[in-house]
Amino acid sequence: MESRNIRLAVIPGDGIGAEVVAEGLKVLEAVGTKIEPTHYDLGAARYHRTGETLPDAVLEELRGYDAILLGAVGDPSVPPGVLERDLLLRLRFAFDHYVNLRPVKLFPGVPTPLAGSSADDIDMIVVREGTEGLYAGTGGVMRRGTPHEIATQESLNTAHGVERVVRYAFEKARSRPRKKLTLVHKTNVLTYAGDLWQRTVDRVAGEYPDVATDYTHIDAASMFFVSQPERFDVVVTDNLFGDIITDLGAAIAGGIGMAASGNINPERTAPSMFEPVHGSAPDIAGQGKADPTATILSVAMLLDHLGLRAEAARVEQAVAADIVERRPGRSTHEIGDDITARVSG
Amino acid sequence: MESRNIRLAVIPGDGIGAEVVAEGLKVLEAVGTKIEPTHYDLGAARYHRTGETLPDAVLEELRGYDAILLGAVGDPSVPPGVLERDLLLRLRFAFDHYVNLRPVKLFPGVPTPLAGSSADDIDMIVVREGTEGLYAGTGGVMRRGTPHEIATQESLNTAHGVERVVRYAFEKARSRPRKKLTLVHKTNVLTYAGDLWQRTVDRVAGEYPDVATDYTHIDAASMFFVSQPERFDVVVTDNLFGDIITDLGAAIAGGIGMAASGNINPERTAPSMFEPVHGSAPDIAGQGKADPTATILSVAMLLDHLGLRAEAARVEQAVAADIVERRPGRSTHEIGDDITARVSG
Ligand SMILES: CC(C)[C@H](C(=O)O)[C@@H](O)C(=O)O
Ligand SMILES: CC(C)[C@H](C(=O)O)[C@@H](O)C(=O)O
Numbered sequence: 001m002e003s004r005n006i007r008l009a010v011i012p013g014d015g016i017g018a019e020v021v022a023e024g025l026k027v028l029e030a031v032g033t034k035i036e037p038t039h040y041d042l043g044a045a046r047y048h049r050t051g052e053t054l055p056d057a058v059l060e061e062l063r064g065y066d067a068i069l070l071g072a073v074g075d076p077s078v079p080p081g082v083l084e085r086d087l088l089l090r091l092r093f094a095f096d097h098y099v100n101l102r103p104v105k106l107f108p109g110v111p112t113p114l115a116g117s118s119a120d121d122i123d124m125i126v127v128r129e130g131t132e133g134l135y136a137g138t139g140g141v142m143r144r145g146t147p148h149e150i151a152t153q154e155s156l157n158t159a160h161g162v163e164r165v166v167r168y169a170f171e172k173a174r175s176r177p178r179k180k181l182t183l184v185h186k187t188n189v190l191t192y193a194g195d196l197w198q199r200t201v202d203r204v205a206g207e208y209p210d211v212a213t214d215y216t217h218i219d220a221a222s223m224f225f226v227s228q229p230e231r232f233d234v235v236v237t238d239n240l241f242g243d244i245i246t247d248l249g250a251a252i253a254g255g256i257g258m259a260a261s262g263n264i265n266p267e268r269t270a271p272s273m274f275e276p277v278h279g280s281a282p283d284i285a286g287q288g289k290a291d292p293t294a295t296i297l298s299v300a301m302l303l304d305h306l307g308l309r310a311e312a313a314r315v316e317q318a319v320a321a322d323i324v325e326r327r328p329g330r331s332t333h334e335i336g337d338d339i340t341a342r343v344s345g
Numbered sequence: 346m347e348s349r350n351i352r353l354a355v356i357p358g359d360g361i362g363a364e365v366v367a368e369g370l371k372v373l374e375a376v377g378t379k380i381e382p383t384h385y386d387l388g389a390a391r392y393h394r395t396g397e398t399l400p401d402a403v404l405e406e407l408r409g410y411d412a413i414l415l416g417a418v419g420d421p422s423v424p425p426g427v428l429e430r431d432l433l434l435r436l437r438f439a440f441d442h443y444v445n446l447r448p449v450k451l452f453p454g455v456p457t458p459l460a461g462s463s464a465d466d467i468d469m470i471v472v473r474e475g476t477e478g479l480y481a482g483t484g485g486v487m488r489r490g491t492p493h494e495i496a497t498q499e500s501l502n503t504a505h506g507v508e509r510v511v512r513y514a515f516e517k518a519r520s521r522p523r524k525k526l527t528l529v530h531k532t533n534v535l536t537y538a539g540d541l542w543q544r545t546v547d548r549v550a551g552e553y554p555d556v557a558t559d560y561t562h563i564d565a566a567s568m569f570f571v572s573q574p575e576r577f578d579v580v581v582t583d584n585l586f587g588d589i590i591t592d593l594g595a596a597i598a599g600g601i602g603m604a605a606s607g608n609i610n611p612e613r614t615a616p617s618m619f620e621p622v623h624g625s626a627p628d629i630a631g632q633g634k635a636d637p638t639a640t641i642l643s644v645a646m647l648l649d650h651l652g653l654r655a656e657a658a659r660v661e662q663a664v665a666a667d668i669v670e671r672r673p674g675r676s677t678h679e680i681g682d683d684i685t686a687r688v689s690g
Pocket of ligand 2: 188189219419429430433434588622
């Protein structure tokens with residue numbers, strides 16, 4: 001029996017988004033998946049043309065897909081926060097992407113800026129919460145523009161929201177050879193939220209006696225990412241700490257051109273969304289300079305999420321092989337072509 | 346005319362605190378300052394003995410000093426947050442230490458974990474806000490311990506609080522050769538607070554046409570600290586982002602054994618407090634393994650704050666010279682003795 005086609009929504013977005021997404025799709029087709037991509041024009045261009053970021057009807061249409069591939073959104077011509085909040089974060093929230101999965105893995109052959117570390121030392125997965133914390137967007141401003149202005153932001157954390165992502169992280173840790181889970185937070189200052197996170201990890205740990213648990217403050221963790229990355233196997237953390245630490249992770253694992261991510265709805269009540277960690281990089285857009293590797297690795301995560309394990313592995317192996325034999329100065333297209341050739345060959 | 350003695354309150358604190366503070370005091374005496382130190386027993390030991398963290402009477406007594414030297418507070422035997430909030434943060438708040446000044450400077454001869462960077466590339470000052478943001482401690486918990494628990498934390502930002510630290514940062518930037526100020530925040534997600542910070546920097550920038558200003562998101566900044574630290578000269582940021590990024594700064598600038606800090610009340614309405622960035626490190630306490638350099642550099646900042654510029658420079662130079670001729674494996678005492686000898690000699 002033929003399996004049905006994968007219905008994929010593609011949101012190239014802004015800047016280099018379209019360039020890297022094109023290479024991701026090339027690889028996706030080459031790996032032999034039956035994929036039916038539909039492109040959605042969302043991002044800065046549409047916002048300027050129509051004032052829309054994500055019309056409700058489009059959001060509901062997207063809900064019907066098997067998965068979403070996103071390039072990058074954001075442009076300096078749009079006020080900060082508009083596209084991020086009304087498009088990217090809205091998708092994460094609407095589709096309950098409570099797991100923001102971000103591997104921090106140094107592929108052999110990729111230069112790391114860390115003098116003392118090698119590929120053996122940098123191999124972790126950050127499980128970042130994706131729907132709560134300071135990303136809730138609550139807060140406000142009073143007496144704006146006066147000397148008496150007050151601006152607030154609120155971090156909202158729920159037992160429901162914390163427990164489900166912590167459970168996911170324990171499952172991940174159990175599936176890996178080292179079976180180690182580190183909670184990263186700032187329990188000594190964010191005492192209410194920190195207490196909820198710490199108690200949740202402690203409680204769920206009882207069900208995972210085979211997983212070793214550990215705690216590190218976010219400030220110390222940032223230091224350890226640089227000085228002792230081998231400390232970490234699976235990291236679970238809140239939305240904002242996860243945002244910071246995964247960019248730092250990208251830096252130590254070969255740069256933002258390599259960092260993949262999945263915004264995952266584990267219960268599959270809505271499509272999961274895969275995107276490179278990098279932004280739209282308007283400064284190099286349209287020049288063929290962007291590295292599509294992060295998007296291609298995000299495609300591997302997408303395949304894995306859809307249960308196409310063998311295909312996912314082939315894409316990852318193609319990337320690993322490509323890195324080892326890298327020719328310097330390749331364009332976005334050339335990198336995509338080289339990896340595509342390996343996947344098909 | 347003889348100048349009067351410097352009245353110094355000394356809070357050794359917990360763990361390695363007492364060891365590093367002893368070396369700091371040795372250097373302070375050797376540099377020829379007339380100093381009158383008074384020790385205060387505050388920290389985990391006192392907490393366990395009497396249940397007190399910082400009695401009101403002690404707080405008021407401390408207010409009378411010219412400056413405070415603090416080692417480190419915190420111990421695993423005390424619930425997370427108690428000593429941090431009721432002692433360390435209470436001092437910062439009560440004495441209005443709105444500037445938390447943290448140089449990130451790689452001394453020549455100190456190994457950095459960054460393969461591609463040298464002492465020329467890593468020389469910045471982080472001006473961290475010290476009295477607001479998520480450190481306000483506001484927030485709460487509802488239905489604790491139930492599946493319906495909600496825990497919140499609030500970031501409080503005021504025009505008054507942001508403007509004064511931004512002004513201080515502009516002055517700092519003006520005093521340095523590169524005259525560059527970078528605001529680090531997360532304006533695309535923390536839109537209310539980010540807007541206040543960004544507008545304040547933009548407005549005050551008008552008074553500093555000689556200072557170039559720049560903006561970087563906290564996630565990107567964490568990446569750049571590792572990949573392009575030379576981007577930064579003076580960084581101004583909020584309390585939590587500053588906490589994270591200065592530990593990261595310590596990691597790239599030779600480790601936590603080197604990172605100094607000043608909790609500064611620029612108007613001198615209360616004593617400023619100087620402390621190494623590192624914590625109490627209970628795992629190595631009492632073994633003579635702690636590096637007192639961070640405390641000694643904090644002493645240099647203390648001298649500078651008190652207007653003793655020449656003495657401050659002598660301490661910094663002694664540290665720089667000590668590093669170049671470092672013998673490996675020295676104890677806490679030996680490092681202190683070596684630097685003391687250079688300061689006196
Ligand atoms: C663009 C921005 C809203 C986003 C985030 O903060 O989550 C990005 O930095 C990321 O990490 O995916
Ligand atoms: C101990 C802790 C409360 C403190 C902070 O978060 O400010 C420390 O990490 C620091 O940076 O001085």
